[in-house]
Amino acid sequence: xxxxxxxxxxxxxxxxxxxxxxxxxxxxxxxxxxxxxxxxxxxxxxxxxxxxxxxxxxxxxxxxxxxxxxxxxxxxxxxxxxxxxxxxxxxxxxxxxxxxxxxxxxxxxxxxxxxxxxxxxxxxxxxxxxxxxxxxxxxxxxxxxxxxxxxxxxxxxxxxxxxxxxxxxxxxxxxxxxxxxxxxxxxxxxxxxxxxxxxxxxxxxxxxxxxxxxxxxxxxxxxxxxxxxxxxxxxxxxxx
Numbered sequence: 001x002x003x004x005x006x007x008x009x010x011x012x013x014x015x016x017x018x019x020x021x022x023x024x025x026x027x028x029x030x031x032x033x034x035x036x037x038x039x040x041x042x043x044x045x046x047x048x049x050x051x052x053x054x055x056x057x058x059x060x061x062x063x064x065x066x067x068x069x070x071x072x073x074x075x076x077x078x079x080x081x082x083x084x085x086x087x088x089x090x091x092x093x094x095x096x097x098x099x100x101x102x103x104x105x106x107x108x109x110x111x112x113x114x115x116x117x118x119x120x121x122x123x124x125x126x127x128x129x130x131x132x133x134x135x136x137x138x139x140x141x142x143x144x145x146x147x148x149x150x151x152x153x154x155x156x157x158x159x160x161x162x163x164x165x166x167x168x169x170x171x172x173x174x175x176x177x178x179x180x181x182x183x184x185x186x187x188x189x190x191x192x193x194x195x196x197x198x199x200x201x202x203x204x205x206x207x208x209x210x211x212x213x214x215x216x217x218x219x220x221x222x223x224x225x226x227x228x229x230x231x232x233x234x235x236x237x238x239x240x
Contacts, residue, residue, distance in 0.1 A: 007231030010049040010125060012152035013040070014145065014162045017057035017086055019219050026058055028089050037093045039225040040130060044099060048229055049125040051155055052132045053148040054090060056082025076140035080107055083144060087134035088113065100129045106138030106147070118154055125155065145203035153210045160212060161228060162199065163219035168236035169196055185237040198238060207238075214238040 015036070022029030044050055059082035087103045094101035102124045104116040113134060114120075124131050136147040145162075152160045169191070172180040188208040191198055198204060198216060207214055217224050217235025227234040 004230060006046045006048050006229050008048060008158045008229055010155065010157050011051070011229065012148055012155065012157040012160045013050060013052045014148035014160060015052060015054045015219065016164070017055035017059060017082065019163060019165070020086060021058045028058065028086065033089060033093045036219060037090070037097045037099070040094070041097055041099055042226045043229050044128065044130065046229065050130045051121070051125060051151065051157065052090065052130065053144055053151055054083055054086045054132060054134065055144040056080070056086055059085055073140035080135040080138070083136060084109060084113060084134040087132045091132050094130055101132055102129050103132045103134055106133070106135040121155060143200050143203065145199040146206065149199070149203040149206040149212065152212055153206065157212070160207060160214045161225070162214055162216045164216060165218060165220055167218035167221060167224070169198060169216050183236045184233055185239060188238060188240055191238055208240060211240040213240065
């Protein structure tokens with residue numbers, strides 16, 4: 001019996017910093033990051049090229065109180081540095097799991113990580129390395145969701161996979177409304193008209209303009225990433 005082929009050959013995985021916390025109040029939960037790395041490893045074994053954009057909320061949350069009243073651009077740069085810390089931790093965990101990871105930063109910290117250079121990132125992906133994009137877009141006022149949409153477009157990813165703690169997009173908050181149902185798929189226009197708030201407006205508009213689909217799924221569910229990559233009915237697909 002022939003083995004089913006993945007639905008996507010190159011993906012951009014968007015991980016929130018909060019996803020790394022597990023059940024902790026802040027920081028990086030080791031068991032959680034190891035489990036996530038194992039999920040990525042299962043996908044790379046299928047021959048899928050994986051790039052990751054990671055947030056910094058788990059670290060920045062700890063200093064957010066001190067950023068009240070701070071200049072917005074300064075606070076955003078602090079958040080970018082938090083994503084670099086997460087990217088280093090994720091890259092280290094991947095290397096220990098037998099994957100080859102490369103961290104590329106949108107802001108120059110060359111003693112720590114290499115700068116983001118698009119042709120180099122494409123070369124790494126074609127070599128089977130996992131590329132972790134740190135420091136967002138390198139500019140204040142843009143979220144890591146926007147960085148995911150931007151990098152996904154730049155590297156020619158076939159889909160942006162937004163990993164969350166919920167298993168898709170629902171008609172209402174499933175915690176508050178027991179009748180809420182999960183969308184298997186929904187168009188960009190319908191998601192906008194229903195104000196579903198899947199990504200911030202800039203990121204969402206970029207994905208729509210580039211006809212880059214988004215899949216929202218749960219990183220907490222075991223094997224969910226692999227099921228998404230295999231094209232199974234997991235999470236919610238947002239399409240143009």
